[in-house]
Structure formats: C-alpha cells, structure tokens
Amino acid sequence: MYKLLTVKDIVRIPPKMFTVDPKEAAKIVLRETYEGIYDRDEGVVLSILDVREIGPGLIVPGDGATYHDVVFDVLVWKPEMHEVVEGEVVDVAPYGAFIRIGPVDGLVHISQLMDDYVVFDEKNKQFVGKETRRTLQLGDKVRARIIAVSIKSKVIRENKVGLTMRQPGLGKEDWIEKEKRKEAET
Incomplete structure (x- = not known):
C-alpha cells in the first residue's frame, strides 16, 4: 500500500553544503539517508517529496556541520497481507x-x-x-x-x-x- 507521510527528524548538513539553500541541502541529505531503506513500521521509503520546515542550525563542538530540526513529506510502500x-x-x-x-x-x-x-x-x-x-x-x-x-x-x-x-x-x-x-x- 502506498502512503504519504509527514516525518520529523534532525538532519546533519555538512559544511560543503553551506552555500546551498538550507531546504535544498536538507532534501539532498534526506534522500541519501532514507530513500530505498525499508522501515518495519512504515515500509520502503520511495521518495523524499518535500521539506516543509527547517529549523535554525545548531553547531556541535568538534563537528563543523549544522544540525536542523526538519519536517518533510515521504512516499512509502508497504506490502500488506491480503492486498x-x-x-x-x-x-x-x-x-x-x-x-x-x-x-x-x-x-x-x-x-x-x-x-x-x-x-x-x-x-x-x-x-x-x-x-x-x-x-x-x-x-x-x-x-x-x-x-x-x-x-x-x-x-x-x-x-x-x-x-x-x-x-x-x-x-x-x-x-x-x-x-x-x-x-x-x-
């Protein structure tokens, strides 16, 4: 069964992506992280569709990247019994x-x-x-x-x-x- 879900997570944006629009950078990182992965509860993540919100970046000492709270939409497919x-x-x-x-x-x-x-x-x-x-x-x-x-x-x-x-x-x-x-x- 195909589903559209809205997910909240934290995304790490590396320094090499600081020149890219934060929403676009988050979308690129999320695609690399999630697409093609099977989640037991939700199914296969087919596509990251849109980044709805991205919070201000937080810098962790010792890591040059920024960490952002993000809300994004995903398309998933999960095989359901009797479907x-x-x-x-x-x-x-x-x-x-x-x-x-x-x-x-x-x-x-x-x-x-x-x-x-x-x-x-x-x-x-x-x-x-x-x-x-x-x-x-x-x-x-x-x-x-x-x-x-x-x-x-x-x-x-x-x-x-x-x-x-x-x-x-x-x-x-x-x-x-x-x-x-x-x-x-x-």
Missing part, C-alpha cells in the same frame, strides 16, 4: 514466477499460479496449465494477492513477498478478461 497488487512477470524459475510489484519482486510459487496442474516449460521459459492450456511467461501483466510477507532487513531486495493467483479475479490479464466474458454470457 491485491498488479505487476509484471520479471523472472521465471522451475519453482515459480517473480512478479515486480512496486519496489519489490514477489514470488508466486508454481502451486499458486492457477487452478490447474502446472508444468514449467524450460525451453520456452513459461508455465503451462495441463487442462486449460493457459501460459504464463516473462512480460505478462498479472494481478495477485499478497499471502506472505517476510521482513528481515532494511535492504529491500533481501525481504520476501509471497503471492497467489489462485482466486477469482486474479491471474494473467487475459485470463481475467476471458472469465469476465464467460460470466457475462451466462
């Missing part, structure tokens, strides 16, 4: 498909791809449903539901998100469209 997400297949392996959902890749295990017996066609790098003949391959757009979230690190790529496409309204875009047409005909 429906849309993404693109970015990698396939014999055990499942990796789906890019925002700033992370989630895994749809082969058992969660569809309600059918699924075979991995290694030559063509795709999954094929035995009875339905549905295929899933690189570049396909899909809709999935988050069924597992394992957060172990501040580094985005080290965390894991498990997905399923075995529920009504989920799967590859053309599967969903065919189901809708089928329902409309009955």
